Amino acid sequence: MSQDTIIKVAGLSKNFGGVKAVNGVSFELKRGEALGIIGPNGSGKSTMINLITGFVKPSSGKVFYNGRDITGLSPDKIVNLGIARSFQMAKPFYNMPVYKNLIIPLFSPRARKLAGGRHGDRDESAIHLLEEVGFERDSHIPYKPAGSLPHGYVKRLELARCLALEPDVIILDELFSGMSMSEVAGILPFLERLRDEGKTLIMVEHRLRELFRVVDKAICLNFGEKIAEGAPEEVVQNEEVKKSYLGSEVVSGA
Amino acid sequence: MRIQAGFRKERIDRGIKARTDDIFAIASCREILYLVGPRFLLIAALLIFPLLKSITGIYWQNVLMITATIALLALSWDLLHSVGLVSLGQALFFGAGAYATGYLNSKFGWSPVLAIPAATLLGALFSTALLYPVLRLRGIYFGLITFAVPMLLMRIIEATKILGGTEGISGLTPLPGITITLYIIIAVTLVCVYGYQRLFETDYGLVFKAIRDNDRSVIAAGFNIQLFKAQAVFLAALPATFAGAFLTHHYQFVGLPAFAMDYSVLPMASVIIGGPGSFIGAMLGAFIVVPLSEFLRTFGTLRIVIYSLVLLVFVVGLPQGLFHYLKRKYDQFERLVPIEEVEK
């Protein structure tokens, strides 16, 4: 394993009562790379993420982070090592104001160690983070109850929650789903900037055109198995990938 | 020239509250009074009542004692509820504190000054350790465990005859006179309300609330929620075990009734009636529930029926509880403001 490999997945498998959700997937990711995971619905993309982040324990296989075996660690420990993730079904903390939603990750052991800060400072950092992901600073939106946010804002809040953890690796599970065209267009430059700043990104997406603006490498899963890996343009040209997406417009459009 | 053209109604809190609930802009003494008045009245009433022994009689002083006990248990219930844990067995905490002080006092002769704080801590540690393995359970399943555990402990004490068996332990050191006793427990209750409210204003307390809303996201923010829930249980156990230890010395006896269902049902009823989530509501609820059940004593066992029906009406008809209802009404108080018109 070379020095700058940050994540290495080796032969990862997960069975759910006989169904092989993920089957012997391996890949490596260098520090600062951006990886896209694509594949049709039910191909094991979300399970893959749950396996890397410890939310689901693998049936077999290993996950290494900075050369360290993190397989089977509890999800909170993995987060504190620097791997943050978003959820596909993003749910805010409904009963809190939006900016208080970010206090939780800002208060996490990792964020406290890296950024320090006291009670009041965190409110300020929260507002600042919200502004970064596209909340209007001087509007009332950050102070509204999170339960009243429209879906696009919830997704951006989810992204802000990842960033608040000051992670080295950011894993985004279908961040764009449910966002409008203009919202995606608004968030793309920000993701590109994250990549250029040297964050390692893993993105699961269905919207390939937008995804490929950010990532410089892609893998495609189908029925839990890796069927292609390489530069994004190569992957979509792969015959097997085309076949797995048969009838879908996404690939031809990309 | 301005002339007065009549009056219009305006909410009193208009202009006081700015943007959020905790930023106030106060302009006059009247507004200060409007804000602190209710709190002040509540505390004053609590502090004066114990002095009125000659008017109220010892009976109602004792009722206040039990009310404060249930209020502490209700506060404890409310804290657990705020973390998303529903307890159907507050008697566990009460009994743990009661038996701990009983044992320390009778076996080692510790005076209440030492035994009660020690029992509060020991009882809370014991209950937390006991519930730790089941903290990952959600909703009603956690409730079922808490429902079963006090009964289980009761049966075990009965069967093994430890800690006095069915006889219990009697002859414990009494507390000093009723007035001082009352002041102590009222002070503890008020400190507890204030402490819990402050706790939930901190970032640490915010994590508790977040766990109730969406525990998965709290894990994804790097928190070990099992550990956090354990801390919540410990913090919630403290007032309840204290109540158990304190009442034990008041009665100078501890026995199986320490795990009785009353200590589980009454606090829950208090919070439901008073209104969960505010802690003040829990306390207010206790001050309605316990005296009410005393008034209903003339009905014999029918009072439990009336009681359950009252609870039912609240659960179905006013699920947010009395406190939130009253607070809303108080916020809606209006005053008449003169309308001035400018004439040319």
Next chain:
Amino acid sequence: MTSSVLIFGLVNSAILMLTALGFSLIFGLSGVANLAHGAIYLSSGYVAWIFLNSLGLPYFLAVPLTIVAAGLLGAAIYWLVIMRVRGLGLSEVIATFAVGVAILEFFRWMGFVTYEFNLPVLIKGSLDISGVSVDYQRLVIVGVGILMAALLWLFAHHTKIGLALRGMAQDEYTALSLGIDSDWAAALSMALGSAIAALAAVVTLPLGIISINLGYEVLIMALAVTVLGGLESITGLVVGALLLGFARTVTGTYFDPKWMEVVYLIALVLVLAVKPSGLFGKYKELEERV
């Protein structure tokens, strides 16, 4: 000794299963944890007693009437109370618990507490099985238990209503979109569960006198069996009842009857702590409990 443990273990298991059946049915089909179960069970006993003794109805008329009355009571509880707090987990629990306590304590206040309150057995006399004397009523209980388990299995898997209710339990919204009325389905499951509780009361109560505290005990028994066996599977319920029934009997015979009650509670706590989905639970249930 061994044969007596075997026989009475079986009888105890049948009692446990019968008492738990109604509760488990409601929980499995409509997701309502009906904490008024014990009260429905016990009030059925009193209603049967009133039919038999105060109104002087014959046994074979009084029993079906009791079962129908309990079914109506269950449906009424659903329409009047549970429907208004449906989906609010905590409120549901508290509301049904309050209904249960109100009913039970009402009977206590009415003075239904003395030894004269007992129900007649179906067949008098007893039978000698390998040196152990077993009265016929206990055999009736085992028979009714087996019959009910079989009938319910058939109902849930092979009738239209049963399948509709099970669909409801799995995914309420999908079932709604398929034209199944959720309130109607839940009220029906409440009625069915309560009717089964009444049947259980009529066959098991003749073994002793009817006492108010039994109402609370039955609730705990039902909870323990249901949690142990896992929801929605009748196999789980049967095995849960057998395990607890035999554990109880063995404890009572070889140790001390005092420990018999502790067995449930320990089983309940252990199962929830170690395997929250119950012994036969499925993956979906685990997600809901943990």
